[in-house]
Each structure stands twice: as C-alpha cells, then as structure tokens.
Amino acid sequence: MLRAILGEEGAADAVRELRAQGFDPAQLAGASELPTDPATVRAMFAQVNSMMAAGGDASVNWPMAHDLARQVAAQGGDPALTPAQSREVTDALGVAELWLDAATDLPPSAGTPRAWSRAEWVEATLPTWRTLTEPVATSLSAALSDALAGALPEDLGADVSLPGGLDPSQLMRRLGSAVFGMQVGQAAGTLARDVFGTTDIGLPLLDRPAPALVASNVADFAEDLDAPAEEVRLFLALREAAASRLFTHVPWLRAHLFGAVAAYARGITIDADQLEEAVRSIDPTDASALQQALSGGVFAPQTTPEQEAALGRLETALALVEGWVDEVSTSAALPHLPHTVALREMIRRRRAAGGPAEQTFANLVGLELRPRRLRDAATLWAQIARDGGQSARDAVWDHPDLMPTAEDLDDPAGYTARRTAAADESAAVDRAIAELLGDGSDGGAASGE
Structure with missing residues (x-):
C-alpha cells in the first residue's frame, strides 16, 4: 500500500520512519486487518484514489457529504409521503398562518408550504450547510496544512509518485476534505432524522424561506407524548411558520448570523505543538481510538478573543431568534391548543439539550447550534x-x-x-x-x- 501511494523510494523512507518511531508496518497491517492479497490491495487503493479525485480541491468533499447524508437519513426507512400525510402537514401549516396573524405583525412567508421526507430535507438544506461549514473548513484546512508542513520529510517532493499526480500537500488537503465531507454528511443525515422543519435549529436552512415539516419526524415525536398527534403537528407548524415569517421579513438577519460564522472562521489557527502531542497520544493500531480522536476535536482550533466575540454575537442572535419564535408561537397557540404549555416546555428542553448531530457540528466547526439563553430571550x-x-x-x-x-x-x-x-x-x-x-x-x- 505504501509503495502504491509513495513509490519505491517514498515507501522505503516511510517504513524507516515508522520503525524509528517504534512501529512495525507488518504488525500495523495485521492489527488493522488490512488485506494481504495484491489484487484486493489494488482495488482498495482504487477506491481511495476515486474518493480523492471526486472531492477536487474543495475544502469539503461535497459528493461524499451528499451521499453519506442520504444514507444516514434513510437508516430505518424513509418512504415517500402518501397524499394523506402531505395533506395533514400542509393543512396544519395553513391553520398556523391564520393563528399567527393575530400574534405578530410580520406577514406570512411567500414560500409554498411543504411536507417533506428526510431525503427531501437533505436535498433542500445541504446547500446551506455548505454556506455554513465551508468558510470554517477552508480556514481550518489552511491552518492544518501550515501546522503539518514540517511533518513531511524534506525530500518527499517532486520525486514521489502519488495518485492522480498529487503532491504530498495536495494529498493532505484531499484527506482533510474527505474527513470534513464525512463529518458534514454524518451530521446532516442525523439531523434529517431529528429535525421537524427548516428553522428549528435557529438558522435559516433555505435561501428563500418557506415553511416545511418532515412528516415522519413529527409523527415519531408525537408518538411519545400524551397530546393528540394533530395538536402536536399544529404546535410544530406554528413554530415553523413563525420562524419563516421572521427570516422572510427581516432581510438582514441571515447575513448577520452567517457573518458571525465567517468572522469566527477568519481567525482560525492551529497550535502545532498541541497537534503533535495529540497525534502522538493516538494508538495507530486502535481503529476505534483513531475514529474517536478524529470526531472528538484532536484538530480543534485555538479560540482567539476576536473569535470569542463572534461566537458571543452568534449565541445572542440565536437566543433572540429562538426566544421570539417561542413567544410568538406560544401566544398564537394558547387560545386553541390545550397542551400548549407542556409542548412549549418539551421543545425548550429538547433545544437546550441538543443532540449527537449538533455535537458533531460543534466538534467540526466549533459552533454549537443551540441557544443557551432561550428562556431569557x-x-x-x-x-x-x-x-x-x-x-x-x-x-x-x-x-x-x-x-x-x-x-x-x-x-x-x-x-x-x-x-x-x-x-x-x-x-x-x-x-x-x-x-x-x-x-x-x-x-x-x-x-x-
């Protein structure tokens, strides 16, 4: 495998370096259960090469992110909606708009109400995840390349034959792109199985806001509650429609939220000494430990005072958005839904606790997409x-x-x-x-x- 990647000389240098650090390549191969059959190794390498080529020079391998998000979203089944399911959702959104007219001066969104499957949610929102994560991924990729530049042997350059004609720094960027692609895809797919609509994480996930609900997620949530499913659907429709009104008629709000993310991204730096220490602490023969390290922030950026200020602005803005939606939707629901107070508290606790997908994004870009001060707002x-x-x-x-x-x-x-x-x-x-x-x-x- 090393010869296929680095060529004869590069492989020999790599093996010498591994042995100098106390690692036996043969033992590593056995511990990781790598195949020894040459044909299998060639096929595996072809897959790696294809993966690298598909990502191009983007900071995130978006084809990989898209495919993984769809796969994760479909786990456990994601059938197309029946006409009855679609009608239940669109009717609830229509009623929600009527009730909201009495609770806010902001008019309805001009977008068409939608009922979505999880796959449709992924397709509709992934462009916004690109807008959200790419500035951070780009800055972090550049910082990682700078931090790791000294780790490559000085003679590992033009004489090394890498797949697709890549030089070592390009290969590292492609690997980083693949890691980000997997992280974003995993998180987006997990969110698709958890969210109710396009706005319930506090950020507008559509370029042109329009209320939409993921019918299966709403139904799953209602199953565990004592309130009737129709009442739960109407309450969630009120929240979705209220947020859509806000993002439609406050044109500067989207730029304000994403501007805070971009301001955070511009200041990303990596502590090379901390990175080296973290890498040394990983047992390369333990695949689970490596996976845990990658997903647990081994490559976490250092946070500067400027970034702390940007994160503070984002946290306050998210709280204000969520607090307004909470207050307006509750005011609209109280005259009509008997379980309004209990449903409000349930959603508040759910947002405060977060979930695995939100934690994945927190590890990836240093941002927690949940408002810590929802109740205060x-x-x-x-x-x-x-x-x-x-x-x-x-x-x-x-x-x-x-x-x-x-x-x-x-x-x-x-x-x-x-x-x-x-x-x-x-x-x-x-x-x-x-x-x-x-x-x-x-x-x-x-x-x-």
Whole structure:
C-alpha cells in the first residue's frame, strides 16, 4: 500500500520512519486487518484514489457529504409521503398562518408550504450547510496544512509518485476534505432524522424561506407524548411558520448570523505543538481510538478573543431568534391548543439539550447550534410586548442596531428604560450638534457682512 501511494523510494523512507518511531508496518497491517492479497490491495487503493479525485480541491468533499447524508437519513426507512400525510402537514401549516396573524405583525412567508421526507430535507438544506461549514473548513484546512508542513520529510517532493499526480500537500488537503465531507454528511443525515422543519435549529436552512415539516419526524415525536398527534403537528407548524415569517421579513438577519460564522472562521489557527502531542497520544493500531480522536476535536482550533466575540454575537442572535419564535408561537397557540404549555416546555428542553448531530457540528466547526439563553430571550420579548405592545416587540427587528444585547438578556425588565435613556442621550447629542452648526453658520454670515 505504501509503495502504491509513495513509490519505491517514498515507501522505503516511510517504513524507516515508522520503525524509528517504534512501529512495525507488518504488525500495523495485521492489527488493522488490512488485506494481504495484491489484487484486493489494488482495488482498495482504487477506491481511495476515486474518493480523492471526486472531492477536487474543495475544502469539503461535497459528493461524499451528499451521499453519506442520504444514507444516514434513510437508516430505518424513509418512504415517500402518501397524499394523506402531505395533506395533514400542509393543512396544519395553513391553520398556523391564520393563528399567527393575530400574534405578530410580520406577514406570512411567500414560500409554498411543504411536507417533506428526510431525503427531501437533505436535498433542500445541504446547500446551506455548505454556506455554513465551508468558510470554517477552508480556514481550518489552511491552518492544518501550515501546522503539518514540517511533518513531511524534506525530500518527499517532486520525486514521489502519488495518485492522480498529487503532491504530498495536495494529498493532505484531499484527506482533510474527505474527513470534513464525512463529518458534514454524518451530521446532516442525523439531523434529517431529528429535525421537524427548516428553522428549528435557529438558522435559516433555505435561501428563500418557506415553511416545511418532515412528516415522519413529527409523527415519531408525537408518538411519545400524551397530546393528540394533530395538536402536536399544529404546535410544530406554528413554530415553523413563525420562524419563516421572521427570516422572510427581516432581510438582514441571515447575513448577520452567517457573518458571525465567517468572522469566527477568519481567525482560525492551529497550535502545532498541541497537534503533535495529540497525534502522538493516538494508538495507530486502535481503529476505534483513531475514529474517536478524529470526531472528538484532536484538530480543534485555538479560540482567539476576536473569535470569542463572534461566537458571543452568534449565541445572542440565536437566543433572540429562538426566544421570539417561542413567544410568538406560544401566544398564537394558547387560545386553541390545550397542551400548549407542556409542548412549549418539551421543545425548550429538547433545544437546550441538543443532540449527537449538533455535537458533531460543534466538534467540526466549533459552533454549537443551540441557544443557551432561550428562556431569557423569551422573557425579554414578552417584557417588550407588555411595555409597548405587539407592534413594539416586532419593530425591534427593523434594524440590527435595535437588537437587544447580552446585557438585555441579563435584565429583561430594564430593557425599555435603557432604550429610552439611550434615545434621550442620542437626541441630546443631535440637538447639541444642530446648535453648534447653527452658531457656526450665523457667525459666518456676520463675518461676511
């Protein structure tokens, strides 16, 4: 295998290096149960070569991510929806829009309501996972290449024959691309079996927001509850439709959320010493330990103060989005659904706990896609509505400068007083500037006379 990858000289150098570090290639092969038949080895290598070629030079192997996401989503079955299932979902979304008209000033999304299978959810949302993860993957790939550049032998260059004519650095980038592809595909596929719609992780997963529910996931969730399935479906439809309204009619919000991700990505660096120590700690004969290391953050980036600030902005924004959806959907549901309070609490706990797919993304890009302060944010939105009414609450989304801060989440009751004081201070500054400009113009006129 080493000869196939590195050529005769490169393989000999690699074997010498392995033995110098105490590893016997023959024992490694036996421990990992690698085949010894040359034809099987060639076939295996052909698969590796094909995988590398398919990813191109992208930071994430997207063909691999797509295929794996579809496979994971289909585990346990993912049949096409029947007309009756589709009608149940679209009818629930239609009723939800009517109820929301009384609970928010934001109008309905212009998108067509949809009922999806898990596979359809993957196909519709994977482009957004690309937008979300690619900036981080690109920065992390570059940082890893820099950190590992010194690990390659100095003479491992133009004389080495690698598959597809790749040089060693290209091969490393392709391997990193494959790892990211597997991570993204696994997480997206797992999410497809867990989410209810396109917005219940706090980020808009469609370029053009439109309410949609994954019918089988909604039905599975309702099975474990005492509430009637129809009531559960309507409650989840309210949340999905409310979030779709928000992302449709607050055009700057999507850019704000993804801008925080990009700001985080730009500052990624890797501690080469920590990386080397982590790699030394892995037993190469233990496949499970290697897999655990790859998925557990062995290559985790160092977090800078600038990145911490970006993550703080993202965390606050996610909490505000989730808190608004929570408050508005609950207000719309209370007059109609007897189990509203219990369903609200169930969703809050579910979002706070997260799940394996969210943890995978946290390990991959350092971002936890769940709001830590959902309850604080919901309390804040309710307080704003009590102080100024429903229209005042929804008007906060008119401009990013009006958005509540982490301080407001700490003290929801003081939000209105702080904003009033800030407005008074701004008005006082404007008056002072106007008076100054007025005095200047008068003086100039007198001087001219």
